[in-house]
Amino acid sequence: MVRSFVNAVMLAAALGALAGCGQRNGGAPGPDASTVTAASVTPDANASSASADDPCGATRVEKYMNRRDEPTLRAEIAGLFPGETIRWIRPGEAVTQDYLPGRLNIIVSEDNRIDAIRCG
Known part of the structure; x- marks a missing residue:
C-alpha cells in the first residue's frame, strides 16, 4: 500500500517536471531555448x-x-510564420534531437546575434 502511494507520488512529480518543459510563447530572449508558436494554427500557411x-x-x-x-x-x-514553430537556441542550451523538417531553428551566438538559421 505504502509502496504504491510512493510510486504514485513519484510519477506525479515526474509528470509535473515534464510539464515545465513545454513550449514557451513570447519573444524575450532568455537563458533557455524558447519556442514561439502563433496562437492560430493554420496548416500549410507557408506551403507556397x-x-x-x-x-x-x-x-x-x-x-x-x-x-x-x-x-x-x-x-x-x-x-x-503564423501558426508555425520557431525554436530559438542559445549557446550551451540543451535541445531535443528530434528532426521536424517544418520547424525553423534560429541559433543565437554568444554575443546575442543570430548566427545560423536551419530547418529541423
Whole structure:
C-alpha cells in the first residue's frame, strides 16, 4: 500500500517536471531555448514558400542574420510564420534531437546575434 502511494507520488512529480518543459510563447530572449508558436494554427500557411530544399522557409529570414536577438525581432520573425514553430537556441542550451523538417531553428551566438538559421 505504502509502496504504491510512493510510486504514485513519484510519477506525479515526474509528470509535473515534464510539464515545465513545454513550449514557451513570447519573444524575450532568455537563458533557455524558447519556442514561439502563433496562437492560430493554420496548416500549410507557408506551403507556397516551403520546398524540399527549404521545408521550414529559412530562406525568408536570411536577411536577419547577424541581427541582435531582441523581443521586437522575435515578434517580427514570428509574424512571418503564423501558426508555425520557431525554436530559438542559445549557446550551451540543451535541445531535443528530434528532426521536424517544418520547424525553423534560429541559433543565437554568444554575443546575442543570430548566427545560423536551419530547418529541423
